[in-house]
Amino acid sequence: MTAKLYCFGESGNAYKAALTLELSGMGWEPVFVDFFKGEARSDAFKAINPMGEVPVLVDGDVTLTQSGVIQQYVVDQTGKLGGAPADKYEVLRWVLWDNHKMSSQAGVTRFLMNFLPEEKRPQEAIKFLQGRLAAAYAVLNAHLDGREWIAGDSMTVADISNAGYLFYEEPFGFNRADWPHIDAWLTRISKTPGWKHPYDLMQRALPA
Amino acid sequence: MTAKLYCFGESGNAYKAALTLELSGMGWEPVFVDFFKGEARSDAFKAINPMGEVPVLVDGDVTLTQSGVIQQYVVDQTGKLGGAPADKYEVLRWVLWDNHKMSSQAGVTRFLMNFLPEEKRPQEAIKFLQGRLAAAYAVLNAHLDGREWIAGDSMTVADISNAGYLFYEEPFGFNRADWPHIDAWLTRISKTPGWKHPYDLMQRALPA
Numbered sequence: 393m394t395a396k397l398y399c400f401g402e403s404g405n406a407y408k409a410a411l412t413l414e415l416s417g418m419g420w421e422p423v424f425v426d427f428f429k430g431e432a433r434s435d436a437f438k439a440i441n442p443m444g445e446v447p448v449l450v451d452g453d454v455t456l457t458q459s460g461v462i463q464q465y466v467v468d469q470t471g472k473l474g475g476a477p478a479d480k481y482e483v484l485r486w487v488l489w490d491n492h493k494m495s496s497q498a499g500v501t502r503f504l505m506n507f508l509p510e511e512k513r514p515q516e517a518i519k520f521l522q523g524r525l526a527a528a529y530a531v532l533n534a535h536l537d538g539r540e541w542i543a544g545d546s547m548t549v550a551d552i553s554n555a556g557y558l559f560y561e562e563p564f565g566f567n568r569a570d571w572p573h574i575d576a577w578l579t580r581i582s583k584t585p586g587w588k589h590p591y592d593l594m595q596r597a598l599p600a
Numbered sequence: 601m602t603a604k605l606y607c608f609g610e611s612g613n614a615y616k617a618a619l620t621l622e623l624s625g626m627g628w629e630p631v632f633v634d635f636f637k638g639e640a641r642s643d644a645f646k647a648i649n650p651m652g653e654v655p656v657l658v659d660g661d662v663t664l665t666q667s668g669v670i671q672q673y674v675v676d677q678t679g680k681l682g683g684a685p686a687d688k689y690e691v692l693r694w695v696l697w698d699n700h701k702m703s704s705q706a707g708v709t710r711f712l713m714n715f716l717p718e719e720k721r722p723q724e725a726i727k728f729l730q731g732r733l734a735a736a737y738a739v740l741n742a743h744l745d746g747r748e749w750i751a752g753d754s755m756t757v758a759d760i761s762n763a764g765y766l767f768y769e770e771p772f773g774f775n776r777a778d779w780p781h782i783d784a785w786l787t788r789i790s791k792t793p794g795w796k797h798p799y800d801l802m803q804r805a806l807p808a
Contacts, residue, residue, distance in 0.1 A: 442743065444739075456689055461692050481664055481669050481672070485664070485669045488668040488696070488699050489651065489666055491696050491699040492704045496699075496704050516725055531651055534650060
């Protein structure tokens with residue numbers, strides 16, 4: 393049975409799971425969640441994930457949420473994208489860092505700046521988040537100076553996790569030109585055979 | 601050789617690592633980092649952790665950062681607090697969720713409301729973060745309804761991770777009385793043999 397990923401195109405967290413599935417070679421298909429019409433907060437969806445969030449992976453009788461958990465499941469199932477055993481803690485470190493400092497803030501900032509009506513955008517909070525994000529970009533950019541991949545010698549789920557929001561074109565204060573090592577690394581990821589942009593992997597919930 | 605944890609009392613992230621070490625029975629000792637005097641951003645400390653953050657665990661020739669990584673290392677070393685093998689993804693799910701939705705926001709909100717000079721506190725950002733935190737408390741409170749522990753039948757690193765900031769008395773918008781299932785679970789954790797409050801495990805960087 394093909395694994396089903398509940399997702400929508402605008403979600404960078406869903407993209408982390410979708411791209412991991414796609415590049416691992418594991419069979420999967422997207423199930424569209426109409427997020428901006430409230431489907432993720434519906435009773436039907438909350439029965440699948442009480443956290444009210446995408447992504448959710450359903451593979452037979454296994455149901456998993458949180459992009460990092462789905463990534464680990466795909467690594468366990470396929471043996472791909474987990475890195476060398478010696479790099480286990482380093483991969484986990486950067487997946488956690490992404491969840492703590494990068495995607496958590498990039499995701500909400502992009503949401504506030506693009507998907508809320510203009511008059512509802514909390515400008516001081518946006519400015520605050522952008523300041524914290526600049527510190528996160530600086531940490532990642534410095535780490536990628538002299539490295540091809542975040543952990544070890546190959547692309548891993550740590551790369552996919554940290555890149556989750558950085559391929560989107562909607563403005564949220566991230567400009568690739570400001571961060572040359574991040575820029576080169578994103579190019580490297582996007583040249584990996586099988587790579588796809590989030591909007592080519594998953595249906596968008598809003599018009600382009 | 602005894603493992604050394606670079607930490608200070610006010611850091612809930614350091615507390616997650618310290619309490620995991622303490623309850624696992626693994627030998628450890630705290631190394632105080634004078635955070636509010638800028639020591640975590642010093643060159644000497646950044647040579648240990650370029651992320652400029654505590655906690656850092658040094659165990660022989662192993663150096664690890666990110667509380668969730670240190671927790672996983674302690675589980676691997678001691679066989680304690682990892683939960684049953686069948687609950688592996690559920691434990692990881694809640695550690696990631698904590699990093700994404702709970703501690704990341706509780707930590708910064710508590711910092712802004714207590715450790716910044718009053719005139720520098722960004723009130724709109726604090727209000728915004730408190731709104732998001734209320735949604736996180738609601739998710740955790742609902743999950744703990746009818747459960748003793750977050751994942752499986754015993755206390756795991758997922759409980760310690762999510763509780764990391766919730767034992768502190770400084771105000772940040774979290775009131776135990778508002779969330780009865782969280783309140784009962786925190787009491788359960790604090791009654792575990794060997795449990796200690798963060799300020800009894802690690803030296804404070806600021807006067808009480």
